[in-house]
Amino acid sequence: MTSKFQQNIISKLSLQVASFQEGFKILAKASSIRELGRNFNHILRGSILVVDLNLFYKNNKNSNWEEIYVYNKKSKDYLKDLAISENFSLIAAKRKSYKIRILLPLNDGSYFGLFLGKKLDGKSYSELDRIIIQIFLQLLDNAYQAFISRQKEKQLIFSLNNRVVQLNSLIDTGIEISKLNNKKMLMELALERSVSLTNASAGLLRIFNNNRVLFQIEFPGGSNPKEILSSEFQIEREVEYRGLRYLVTLANKESRSGYVPFDETDEILLEAFARQVLNAMENEFLHKEAIEKKSIEKELSLAGEIQKKLLPNKMPDIKGYDLAGINIPSKEVGGDYYQIIKLSNGRFALVIADVAGKGVPASLLVSTLDACLEAYLEMQIALSEMAKKINSLIYKASPPDKFITFFIAVLTPKTGELDVINAGHNPVLLLRKNNKLEKIKAGGVALGMFDMGLPFDGEKLKINIGDRLFLYTDGIPEAMNRREEEYSDERMEKFFKSKCPKKSETFIKNIVNDIKIFTGNTPQSDDITALYLIRK
Amino acid sequence: MLTEFDLKTEQNNNCVIINTFGYINNEGGQKIVDEFSEYHQNGLNYFVLNLEGTKIVNSIGISFLIEMIEKLNDSNGKLVFINLDPTIEKTFTIMGLFQFAEKASSVEEAINSFN
Structure with missing residues (x-):
């Protein structure tokens, strides 16, 4: 049996259903965490008559808190009061600085931290306010999950498209390389493509005769070979062709968050490019040999004609x-x-x-x-x-x-x-x-x-x-x-x-x-x- | 790692033309987005990215360009690419960039597309 108080709460919440639905629509559209947080603050501000809202985000328990939306510049000093835990907490505080502190753990290991100051009407937060805050926090959590799913989906599409680009580029490079009869241009093209398709920050190709470097090129131009060879993350591929050693070194795979190790796909791509270069060089050699043979045959035929005249x-x-x-x-x-x-x-x-x-x-x-x-x-x-x-x-x-x-x-x-x-x-x-x-x-x-x-x-x-x-x-x-x-x-x-x-x-x-x-x-x-x- | 990436920006009324030179990777992409953000935060919404001086883009560089496109979509702005190397154009097509950004053959054509 519901009490009169509960009935009152239910009836007041019923009036806000449309506002919850509209709020979720707005939250779900966010294209960044910052936008999500900003929208959450706007919605909450309108629902519980409070402007002193301060929202923070923490990527994982070891990272620092980031300001998402801050009304009170001193609010970042309150963060020390937020004990990191796997459990949701909404704690009322009888302080001048803030009245409620909230820790919202998210299921990807990140957190939202929220501090609410005094209400505009000066009254303390009612039970209904707390329920409304919790409902909006639930909507924020749901919108965040939706945002993360969209991000993952976008990353997956990006990654799949990038695989198509890699395959396409392998085919195109093979065709382009086979058309080049200049060995230097051929190696420059292969190095450029190996670097860009593996997201390497730079690459170096060296040709050795025994242990002596006969020739080397680097990409991008201006890269320092010594830096490439002493980089933290490297992959190398070596091929031997007609007594010479061709060694390609790719340095420091890039990501949006810094350098990362190369993966198996990068090894496969580098191997494929190396094979393409090897085949192109062999084809060029055979082509030259065929031309020379043809030229000798022509000369012999001419010599035969001259001899016939004798x-x-x-x-x-x-x-x-x-x-x-x-x-x-x-x-x-x-x-x-x-x-x-x-x-x-x-x-x-x-x-x-x-x-x-x-x-x-x-x-x-x-x-x-x-x-x-x-x-x-x-x-x-x-x-x-x-x-x-x-x-x-x-x-x-x-x-x-x-x-x-x-x-x-x-x-x-x-x-x-x-x-x-x-x-x-x-x-x-x-x-x-x-x-x-x-x-x-x-x-x-x-x-x-x-x-x-x-x-x-x-x-x-x-x-x-x-x-x-x-x-x-x-x-x-x-x-x-x-x-x-x-x-x-x-x-x-x-x-x-x-x-x-x-x-x-x-x-x-x-x-x-x-x-x-x-x-x-x-x-x-x-x-x-x-x-x-x-x-x- | 030292590379040769550089950019040059011009403003033509309410349009910003960013000219790039060199490899668009993490470093190049970041420089482009930083430059873009400076103008975008000041309310400019129409951007031309002239890639005449760029022959190679990696996927990290592309992710920065997507970030630009997303920000412009949110602010009802527009990005137009010009002077794309055929390899880059093919890459952008496969990556789906032209679903949300456009390409033009010259700065004039790009600026006209904003009107």
Whole structure:
């Protein structure tokens, strides 16, 4: 059964329900603790006729009290009267300074402290006043919880959005880094992004060769590397790339309340950036390598084109003779050479040569030989003398392991006389009309092998009507099939003896076909060069 | 830790234009909010943040900008960003800053948006 007093209180409180509801609406809108406290004071002031209201806030039991709303400047001296406890207290004080002191513990470990001075009407606080104060304190507590929940929600949204920013930035940085071909810019970008996405206050990237710093950059510009390296909180990531050590140090993770330790996400982000930089550097290296390879291929192709120009593009017409030749290099540039040079006295020089080795060094020696021949043949000196001079030149122009096997036959078309020298080359084959095979070996050692004045002995022969001359390089007898068997001198000589077409060109075509049949799909390992002459 | 952040402020009638230079992190963000508060407490409600001199912002820096935006929303004011680096613009979009603040291409356009 309720007493008359209680009924009176209930009826008075009922009249204030709307004001409580309106008060909560106002309190719940606050966007800061200060605003919450200020609004609470306004509401309470209007409800219990008091202006001397002083509200304080304490973040935790060890922190200092903060002024939220202070009417009486001396009120902060009253704080010593507030004993910190986990329990709510509303204590009436018969003091001049204040009449009521309140401690409101909040469920996140913080506190509100409130001191109420005299009422405006001079009366003391009634039981109803105390109940109204308690109701408003309950509303303050509820509004504070709502405010904290909103703050947490905002922090969560902020944190989730920040994760999206981090992921997005990782992707974007990866793309941006891959477009950069300047290593310094690439590392600057990665360092900037690592610092900003981990909230580091600064970062330092150093490149070491053994223990010597070759290069370093810091972000933000103006940061002191020594301060970074002696900072309280650090994370580091080290990668090694092509003999150099790349070390990134991030210093002092920022927060609104000071520096804090880096977390696992920061480690993951730094690792991801380091991997991106490593991949970008590897890609840049491979890209450069590909460009260089392409450039070398282009140069080789050009060298091949130049070399082709050293070989005859058309056989000269030699009255009473039929002549054909071929050169199939195994690489872009080869070491084989053949040429037919018309001399001023109506004679023709038939030349075939093979430089030891292949590729660019061999092709350079071929060029030297071609130039020598053009010059010396015009001088109409004896072949043995010419061979000596060329030998000396090639010896000087080439490394010790490079030499040229060389055969030259100077033909007098009218008589069929052949002036020959064979400098270490495969024997040239001469097939007489009666199918008798002769091998021309006359000469000396290969050109460029020694420069000791060794003689090159020539030989004089005669090619008669119906005779056939076959000049070739070792690429023919040494052509290999997949069982690593050689085409062989025997098979070549047999072919030469048995296949005697009317046209030189037909012989060349047929022997190349025969070699292809023999080798099948086995890649050509050496240059193939041949000259074939028929005296009609 | 010493960094290179700096700012320069101009007032154009009732608008305040804050120009930033350097990394907006805790230090940079605090400097911006301090500068902003000085004018905001004096009743100025329209702010332009010119980020032409800023290429990098971290999330702590963004939290200061959000604080500015919230204070301006409470006082029926407005913040307009100009000269945003594409990376920063994307970051602000993801962080939701443009739900409560605007962006413009120049100071003039920003000032016109206040009228």
